[in-house]
Amino acid sequence: MAELFTSTTIATIIASLILLLVPISCSSPFITDGSRDSPIPQSDIDLLEFPLNLEYLEAEFFLYGSMGQGLDNFAPNLTMGGPKPLGAKKANxxxxxxxVIKQFAWQEVGHLRAIKDTVQGFPRPLLDLSTKSFAKTMDAAFGKRLSPPFDPYASSLHYLIASYVIPYVGLTGYVGANPKLQAAASKRLVAGLLAVESGQDAVIRGLLYEYALIRLHPYGITVAEFTNRISDLRNKLGQEGIKDEGLVVPKKFGAEGQIRGNVLAGDEYSIGYARTPEEILRVVYGSGNESTPGGFYPKGADGRIAKSHLQHS
Structure with a gap:
């Protein structure tokens, strides 16, 4: 038998054993995107940094709303020296x-950490979370001035309606960004962020749906009508058709055209809508123009994508 093992055979066996001992990440040129050392392309970095604008907004709104203090108290390193939010306070x-909101708050802190562990990020932009800012949004949604001005911090129901304004916009951005990402690490991060943001939106919608036909004092307007008006406003500002739906819709817009209840928003296949960064800026600025800051971002959002539009304003 020994004579069967020629020098060539022995060399082949040794080479095979060496390959088995080498880590897959080193032996295969194809499995690289998921490794820590793999560079993330600039296009991915831009798309990963842009959501920080929304994550800052959600973190501050939920932290202040539930505990009366924000990132400056709980995670000051994440602010990178950005200005303190305007008008944020503890809600009743x-x-x-x-x-529930406190859980959301800490989740948003985690989201900020996750993104900044992947890309450099930027300082917290100036955020306007004042009663006046939300009142202006509600007035725009109804096409008239509500009296008294809408106060997001007045009660649980007021706060949940105000919360309806925020996470959904971010999750549509993640849906829109995912197919544009190149690196596996980028896709994993966005998928994970989308999962929790979608959960937050579902919880908010579920809590509001229980009160859909209740009229909010002192306006005499149902909760469902508030959500429908807010969604209509976001569709109008985004300028790309229907990508937003309230809690009660015409039957033809419900799931499979079979039901008016709409606790989760989705397209004709009940799949989440996607928005581009430009659409999101039009909505959160409240101006319908990605180059005209305002709304929750008095001085505009940050990051290469947002700044590229501000430079043309």
């Missing part, structure tokens, strides 16, 4: 709603 929440 019942214990159950406060607990």
């Amino acid at each position: 929440l019942d214990p159950y709603t406060r607990d």
Whole structure:
């Protein structure tokens, strides 16, 4: 038998054993995107940094709403020296709603950490979370001035309606960004962020749906009508058709055209809508123009994508 093992055979066996001992990440040129050392292309970096604008907004709104303090108290390193939000304060929440919002708050802190562990990021932009800012949004949604001005911090129901304004915009951005990403690490991050942002939006919509036909005092307007008006406003500002739906819709727009209840928003296949960064800027600026700051971002959003539009304003 020994004579069967020629020098060529022995060399082949040794080479095979060496290959088995080498880590896959080193032996295969194809499995590289998921490794820590793999560079993330600039296009991915831009798309990963842009959502920080929304994550800052959500983190501050939920932290202040549930605990009366923001990132400067709980995670000052994440602000990178950005200015303190305007008008944010503790909301008058019942214990159950406060607990839910507090969970959201800490989740958003985690989202900021996750993004900044992947890309450099930028300082917290100036955010306007004042009663006046939300009141202006609600007035625009109804096409008239509500009296008294809408106060997002007045009660649990007021706060949940105000919360309806925020996470959904971010999740449509993640849906829109995912197919444009190149690196596997980028796709994993966005998929993970999208999962929790979608969950937050579902919880908010679920809590509001229970009160869909309740009229919010002192306006005499149902909760469902508030959500429908807010969604209509976002569609109008985004300028790209229907990508937003309230809690109660005409039957033809419900799931499979079979039901008016709309606790989760989705297209004709009940799949989440996608928005581009430009559409998101038009919505959160409240101007319908990605080059005209305002709304929740008095001085504009940050990052290469947002700044590229501000430079043309």
